[in-house]
Amino acid sequence: MRPQRQLSPSNATVAHFKFQERPVASLSHADRTESQRGDQRVVACGYGFDHMCLFVMSSASMILVVLLRSISIARINMRNLHPTKESAVALIDSKTAAEMLGISLATLYSYVSRGKLGRSYDERTGNSQFNQTEIIDFIRRRDRGRTPGNVARASLDFGFPVLDSQLCEIKAGRPWFRGIDAVQLSETATLEEVAALLWDVPVADVNRAEFVSRHCADEREFFPRFSLWLLQRMREVTHDQCASRAARFAHANEILHAAIAFAAGVNAAAAENAHDVIANAWRLNSTHATIIRRALVLHADHELNPSSFVARCTASTLANSYAVTLAGCCAASGMKHADFTQSYDLVGRMLSSERHTPQLLQLAGQGIPPGFNHPLYPKGDPRAAAILADLREYVGGPVVALIDKYLHTAHREFGLLPKNDFAMAAAAHALGLSVLACQILFIIARVVGWNAHALEQYESPLLIRPRARYVAG
Numbered sequence: 001m002r003p004q005r006q007l008s009p010s011n012a013t014v015a016h017f018k019f020q021e022r023p024v025a026s027l028s029h030a031d032r033t034e035s036q037r038g039d040q041r042v043v044a045c046g047y048g049f050d051h052m053c054l055f056v057m058s059s060a061s062m063i064l065v066v067l068l069r070s071i072s073i074a075r076i077n078m079r080n081l082h083p084t085k086e087s088a089v090a091l092i093d094s095k096t097a098a099e100m101l102g103i104s105l106a107t108l109y110s111y112v113s114r115g116k117l118g119r120s121y122d123e124r125t126g127n128s129q130f131n132q133t134e135i136i137d138f139i140r141r142r143d144r145g146r147t148p149g150n151v152a153r154a155s156l157d158f159g160f161p162v163l164d165s166q167l168c169e170i171k172a173g174r175p176w177f178r179g180i181d182a183v184q185l186s187e188t189a190t191l192e193e194v195a196a197l198l199w200d201v202p203v204a205d206v207n208r209a210e211f212v213s214r215h216c217a218d219e220r221e222f223f224p225r226f227s228l229w230l231l232q233r234m235r236e237v238t239h240d241q242c243a244s245r246a247a248r249f250a251h252a253n254e255i256l257h258a259a260i261a262f263a264a265g266v267n268a269a270a271a272e273n274a275h276d277v278i279a280n281a282w283r284l285n286s287t288h289a290t291i292i293r294r295a296l297v298l299h300a301d302h303e304l305n306p307s308s309f310v311a312r313c314t315a316s317t318l319a320n321s322y323a324v325t326l327a328g329c330c331a332a333s334g335m336k337h338a339d340f341t342q343s344y345d346l347v348g349r350m351l352s353s354e355r356h357t358p359q360l361l362q363l364a365g366q367g368i369p370p371g372f373n374h375p376l377y378p379k380g381d382p383r384a385a386a387i388l389a390d391l392r393e394y395v396g397g398p399v400v401a402l403i404d405k406y407l408h409t410a411h412r413e414f415g416l417l418p419k420n421d422f423a424m425a426a427a428a429h430a431l432g433l434s435v436l437a438c439q440i441l442f443i444i445a446r447v448v449g450w451n452a453h454a455l456e457q458y459e460s461p462l463l464i465r466p467r468a469r470y471v472a473g
Contacts, residue, residue, distance in 0.1 A: 090132035090378045091120070091415040096367055097130040101139060133378040163312070163464070167198055167452050168301045174382050175302060183382045186297040191274045191445060194300045195256060198452035201249055206256075219263075219436040226262045226443070227329055230255070234322035242320045248458060251321040252451035259444045274444065287394045288431055294390055295424060295441050298383040301449030303376075307331035307338070308446075308453050315454035316464040328450040329443060338446075340438035343371035343425035350406045351399060351429060371422030372410065384423035395430045403430070 092100075097117075098108045109128075111117045117138060120129045168177055175182040178197055185194065196203040242248050260274050264281035272280075275296055279289035301308065307328040314327040332338040346369060374381045388407075391400050403426050410416040418426075424438040431437075457464075 090373050090417070091129040092132045092135070092368065094128045094130070097132075097135050100132075100135050132373065132375070136375065136378075163304070165304070165453070165456060167449070167456060168303045170303050170376050173377055173379050175298075177301065182298060182300075183386050186294045186386060189297050190293060191296040191300065191448065194297050195253075195448045195452075198301060198448060199249060199252065199455060205249070206253060208253075219434060219440060222262055222436070222440050223329070223333075223443075226259060227326060229258060229262070230322045230326040230329070234320060234326060237320050237322060239318065239320070245455065245458070248321055248455055252447075252455065255321060255325050255451065256444075256447050259447050263440050263444060278441075278444075282431075282433065282437065284431060290394055291387065291390045291427055291431065292441065295387055295427065296445045298386060299420070299442050299445035301446070301452060305337070306334075308449055311450040312453045312457045313464045315457035316460070316462065318458070321451055321454055324454040325447060325450055328446060332439075332443060332446065338439060338442045340421055340425050340428075340435050340442075343421040344428060344435040344438065346370055347403070347422070347425045347429050351402055354402065354405070369410075369416065371425060372416040372418055374419035377417075377419070380417040381419035381423075383420045384418045387420070387423035387427055388418065391427055391430050397430075399430050400426075 094105055094108060098105050101108065103111075108117070112119045112128075118131065118134060120131075121127070122129055166178060168175055168182075169179075170176070177185060177194065180197070192206045193203050195206045199206070237251065242251055256274075260277055264277045266277065266281060273293070275289050275293035276286075279286070279292050284292065304312075310331040311324045311328040314324045319327075335341070388403070392404070407418060410418075424441070425435070427433075428435060428438050
């Protein structure tokens, strides 16, 4: 007997309706023969129809995929040709983009032609511009699958996290202190309260320390005197005197109040908060002291910045808190970290002339001007926004109006957004302070963060000891 052909669901349905017309048993031999031939034609037709449908559906799917990909590429190109206000906030030139990626300009343009990166054009010069956020995201995606050595190297420049910490996190475009929005916290909190939060101690314990400075409040003398004091205490305090967490906290508290006293030249007693002591020493009123308070709180910590990383490395060797703070001060003295001089000079030049666009055009030709476009905040540094908002509310006047006009031009014409350096420099100019005031406030605030990192690192048994990759010269 011939084996029965297995029918697909669609062919089985066709055959079912064919057999329902007349019972097979009642057919004559000729009819049965004709019926079998008809069945074969039906089956053959059914299989041919299925193959034709599959071919049509496959072809249609391929066409649809090509069309969707073409539409996506077209949308990307249209977005690059006409960048939105959000995408234009951090535009960089071709040279800067190539340097960030570590590639040549030819390779950069090949990435564009292959659809790996978007590109827009400056309407005035016709030069290529790239979205800095897109470049950073591309680097992260590219390096994620690389060898451990390359990933480690990329982590050293705003790359992947390299150690765990419960102190500060940067997420959703804002800094967070132990899960609390630092910008919102700065609306009312004092530096002492933030120190208690980061050090994980009661606020009353932070406010108990007293330190008497015999020196007057001379801004030029702060760094040498504070550094020499730290060096002296580093040599005096033995390992046994800072072996417990309570002892380490006591030393951190002493360092904080010493920094305040060296800045103010007076007794930093428990009766007054840091911002009040400093504001009085600098002859600022109580309203202006609010700006000092907010600047101190916002700069207390900022994740694993260069000086905090140095502080953690030092603490991992079990050096005492004075050595940790001195190491942080040394790192902060570099012009790439906490040097506000360039931003302060820029604000000074800006206030001396209302012709902002030519100045910005000249600076933009040299790259991103100092004090603008923080890599961790592509939509704008919230610390700068908070300080500038306080300047408008508590200071106002023609100086602040000129600063706002300058920032408006910088954003509209060049996609620039201020970061904390610019805001601190602007505050110093608005309050009649020197550039050293910015650096002093940064050091005092960051004493809190450095010692918070040290207290956290002391609890770890690990020695921070990265490896270097030898490259033949």
